[in-house]
Amino acid sequence: MRAIDIGTRRVIQADAATTVTEAAGIMRRHQAGCLVVTREEDGRTVPVGIATDRDLVTRGIAAHIDPATTPLECVMSAPLLGCRPEAAIDEIVETMQQRGLRRLPLIDAAGVLVGIVSTDDVLVALAALADRVNQTLNVQPTLDRAYL
Numbered sequence: 001m002r003a004i005d006i007g008t009r010r011v012i013q014a015d016a017a018t019t020v021t022e023a024a025g026i027m028r029r030h031q032a033g034c035l036v037v038t039r040e041e042d043g044r045t046v047p048v049g050i051a052t053d054r055d056l057v058t059r060g061i062a063a064h065i066d067p068a069t070t071p072l073e074c075v076m077s078a079p080l081l082g083c084r085p086e087a088a089i090d091e092i093v094e095t096m097q098q099r100g101l102r103r104l105p106l107i108d109a110a111g112v113l114v115g116i117v118s119t120d121d122v123l124v125a126l127a128a129l130a131d132r133v134n135q136t137l138n139v140q141p142t143l144d145r146a147y148l
Contacts, residue, residue, distance in 0.1 A: 003092055003106050004085035006125040007117030011105065013038050016048060020060045020067035020075055023051060036105050036113055037076045047105055047113045049076035082107040085114050089125060092117055 012032040014023050016039045023035055037049040051072050059075040060067055082105040083095055092104060096119060106115035 001089045001125050002085065003083055003087040003117045004115055006089065006121045007106055007115045008121070009115045011036050011113055011116045013113070014072055015039065016071060016073035018072045020056055020065070020070050020072060023072045024056055024067070027053060034103055036116065037072050046111060047080050047082070047107060049073065049078035049080050050103065050105065051076040080105060089122060093122060
């Protein structure tokens with residue numbers, strides 16, 4: 001199982017200059033727990049960080065910043081740690097475990113954001129795999145007549 005196969009290609013994004021208040025509104029509209037923060041560089045959109053609902057609360061509201069004027073880049077987690085879309089599930093889990101992350105943006109060789117994978121995505125994929133193994137164990141083999 002590869003990251004791109006178990007993650008989602010729908011990634012909610014916001015520019016680094018977006019205010020914390022605007023970012024919270026975007027997250028609410030999309031029912032998302034995070035945003036990948038981007039910036040325009042050399043005519044292309046580059047992922048530069050991630051902002052979670054927790055970041056907005058702990059680095060924003062709890063720090064007494066003005067969410068209406070503070071840009072997202074002030075509360076985002078950066079530099080952005082992502083993984084290759086082809087990364088195997090064990091590589092994803094290892095990276096998440098070592099870094100204490102719940103979400104990993106998928107960034108291709110050209111630096112383009114192509115998706116995101118979460119711990120929930122990993123659990124769903126592993127549960128589906130376990131179910132397939134279970135089904136395999138429950139299949140009654142047919143005896144080959146040569147053995148009779």
